[in-house]
Amino acid sequence: MNCWPNWLPLYGTLSATAEHLMIAQPTVTRGMKRLEEELGVTLFDRSISNHIKLNDTGLLAANEAAKLLKEVDDFTDKILNFDRLKYKFTVASMIPGPLGFLNALKDQIAVQLVINWELINPERVAAELSNLKEKVIFTDHEIINDEFESLYLGREYLKLEIDSFNPLAQKEAVTFKDLTRLTFLVLRDVGTWRGIVEDNIPQADFLSQNSVNAMTTISQYSRFPFFVSNLTQNLPDTVERFKGGDRVMVKIDDPNNQMEIYGTYLKRERCTVQPLLKAPYLGHQSSTELFSYN
Structure with a gap:
């Protein structure tokens, strides 16, 4: 697997591939042959001497391997994040205001709060929560489905x-x-x-x-x-x-000068997350909004 063919279309030759991987060219060749033997198929077009590229089967194999490697990385990250979140409460946001507000109250919060100051792209909210990278993300819109839910916290203006x-x-x-x-x-x-x-x-x-x-x-x-x-x-x-x-x-005083803020989290984390988001020291009291600065 050290000589995985996904690099070959980028470098074109065995020597260039070996140089990129910082290994000997025979090692690349042996790795390629071993991979084909294990799969029982031909993955490479060897019609030109010392030049090599993936054939159609090889391209499919490379694409599927990339998916598997991504799943392995995601698996590792999820396990590590799960273990980390047992001891720390990690929060992130799509906008900076809620993070600054929460950081100012950090000493009053009973859990070990860790703030990710890098703002989250809206398209990444679901992935960040599903992969357990964050316990809660402040969003500017409500997200409710089978996996996630949002708690309305207030408005920023x-x-x-x-x-x-x-x-x-x-x-x-x-x-x-x-x-x-x-x-x-x-x-x-x-x-x-x-x-x-x-x-x-x-x-x-x-x-x-x-x-x-x-x-x-x-x-x-x-x-x-x-x-x-x-x-x-x-x-x-x-x-x-x-x-x-x-x-x-x-x-x-402008109709466009307001943004609703929600705390979004995995539904299965509700019992852990909601006590923080509804804590009295954050100003959340029934109909009173969380963000209580005037």
Whole structure:
């Protein structure tokens, strides 16, 4: 199996394949012959000296082998993740706000909380949960089927932090259209929120920052406006941005300025997950939403 033919179409010759695998060419040849003998079929087209490629049977075998190898990797990951989740409560999210909010309360949570700060692509939510990589993922939509379910937690909405000398700072509330042509400091990875602000603020420029530290430093020494949310406005990183500055917080009153937040998890994990998501210290009390910052 060390000489698995999936590499051969990429390198074309036995010598190139051997060089890539860092083994002797005879070893490649023996491995190929042994594989054909085990399967009882011919996998390679050897019509040109020292050049080799998979025949139709070989292509099918390579594709099926790739599936098997993927299943083996998934099996290994699932076992390791299962063992890890017995001792740790791992959470991830499609958007950053819920993670920052939860991280601020980590000392109050009875379980060993581990936060995955890399935002999850919506298309990967089911795979991440099924493979036990995460115990719960914060999503911007409800997922309910035979395997998963979602618990509604509340809404996140944006607020504008703007220089007090800007005329908009005098308003009690603004709309997205009021922000036309402004230049904003934003974090590069904010998940679904990025599309919302870019689609609803005409002709705006967005100065994307890769890290929270860069965002904080630039905001302290510039007059560019930036966004916070009801989940992040009281967090230490946000408060730090106001030091040495003269900014005010303005409400954004716009129908597009809201996002429902759900905790999504495997149904069989309900008894483990729901106590955390409904914990009183998170502000979840019957009709009261989890994210209780005003």
